Amino acid sequence: MARALHEAEAAAKRGEVPIGAVIACDRRVIASAGNRTRELHDPTAHAEMLVLQEACTKFQSQRIGDCDLYVTLEPCPMCAAAISFARIRRLYYAASDPKGGGVEHGPRVFSQATCNHSPELYTGVDEVRAANLLRSFFAVRRD
Amino acid sequence: MARALHEAEAAAKRGEVPIGAVIACDRRVIASAGNRTRELHDPTAHAEMLVLQEACTKFQSQRIGDCDLYVTLEPCPMCAAAISFARIRRLYYAASDPKGGGVEHGPRVFSQATCNHSPELYTGVDEVRAANLLRSFFAVRRD
Numbered sequence: 001m002a003r004a005l006h007e008a009e010a011a012a013k014r015g016e017v018p019i020g021a022v023i024a025c026d027r028r029v030i031a032s033a034g035n036r037t038r039e040l041h042d043p044t045a046h047a048e049m050l051v052l053q054e055a056c057t058k059f060q061s062q063r064i065g066d067c068d069l070y071v072t073l074e075p076c077p078m079c080a081a082a083i084s085f086a087r088i089r090r091l092y093y094a095a096s097d098p099k100g101g102g103v104e105h106g107p108r109v110f111s112q113a114t115c116n117h118s119p120e121l122y123t124g125v126d127e128v129r130a131a132n133l134l135r136s137f138f139a140v141r142r143d
Numbered sequence: 144m145a146r147a148l149h150e151a152e153a154a155a156k157r158g159e160v161p162i163g164a165v166i167a168c169d170r171r172v173i174a175s176a177g178n179r180t181r182e183l184h185d186p187t188a189h190a191e192m193l194v195l196q197e198a199c200t201k202f203q204s205q206r207i208g209d210c211d212l213y214v215t216l217e218p219c220p221m222c223a224a225a226i227s228f229a230r231i232r233r234l235y236y237a238a239s240d241p242k243g244g245g246v247e248h249g250p251r252v253f254s255q256a257t258c259n260h261s262p263e264l265y266t267g268v269d270e271v272r273a274a275n276l277l278r279s280f281f282a283v284r285r286d
Contacts, residue, residue: 037205038205040200041199041200041202041203041204041205042196042199042200042205043195043199043205043206043225043228043229044187044192044195044196044225044228049187052186052187053185053187056184056185056186057183057184057185059184060184061184062180062181062184062185062186063186076224077220077221077223077224077245077250077252077255078220078221078222078224078225078228079221080220081219081220081221081224081245082186082187082221085186085187085221086186098257099257100257101257102220102224102250105257106250106255106256106257106258107220107224107245107249107250107251107252107255107257108250109220109249109250112220112249112250113249114241114242114243114244114248114249114250115249
């Protein structure tokens with residue numbers, strides 16, 4: 001999660017909403033990225049999507065079931081569904097997102113009968129640091 | 144929708160699940176694509192995601208609220224959320240997808256209180272042709 005938080009900080013420096021993600025397999029980092037929606041003019045370029053695409057390319061496979069994903073904020077419905085498609089084994093996330101999350105909130109993607117794969121969930125890891133990063137980012141922009 | 148069906152047929156010829164999508168603005172086609180998950184080893188490379196990314200790149204904007212999206216199958220939760228993020232004005236889709244859909248089925252992404260934008264919905268357009276394409280594709284693979 002430390003690496004994901006580092007990616008979130010780097011995203012903030014680029015003017016992006018500070019969210020970072022890492023995919024690891026056997027304790028080895030396979031992919032890491034921060035949010036790039038603004039830079040790429042791409043509403044799908046969330047940190048989780050970027051690491052999933054990078055890791056799947058590396059393994060030349062749509063399914064990377066031995067991999068775990070770490071992200072600083074509860075994934076949105078788009079990212080939660082992509083995490084399910086890729087068969088991610090364990091999902092670790094830091095802060096909850098009542099406004100935009102799709103795991104504990106809103107569409108609760110993994111809880112649906114139509115969801116073919118749900119990762120093991122570990123939440124609240126480094127929650128305070130991740131939440132503070134987001135709060136500081138938006139506080140500056142509201143001034 | 145005819146153009147989206149053509150993309151779905153082209154996807155089938157490449158060995159991909161036959162789903163096609165088109166984004167149009169003022170009756171002009173901005174982007175069209177078929178499913179490429181297999182070719183790209185990318186579980187996020189659904190037809191809708193590819194056209195959203197292409198159209199947003201063309202307009203250099205994450206929000207393309209004057210655009211309409213046509214797709215041959217009910218979008219999954221990942222694509223439905225991406226369609227909402229991009230602020231697509233009207234969503235037209237052909238066949239419903241009780242197993243994997245995220246609009247009328249499963250997480251019903253646009254119906255959630257946390258969904259910030261829901262497109263106008265037009266369903267059942269060329270439904271029989273789109274459903275037959277999918278049926279034929281899977282029938283051959285089950286032999």
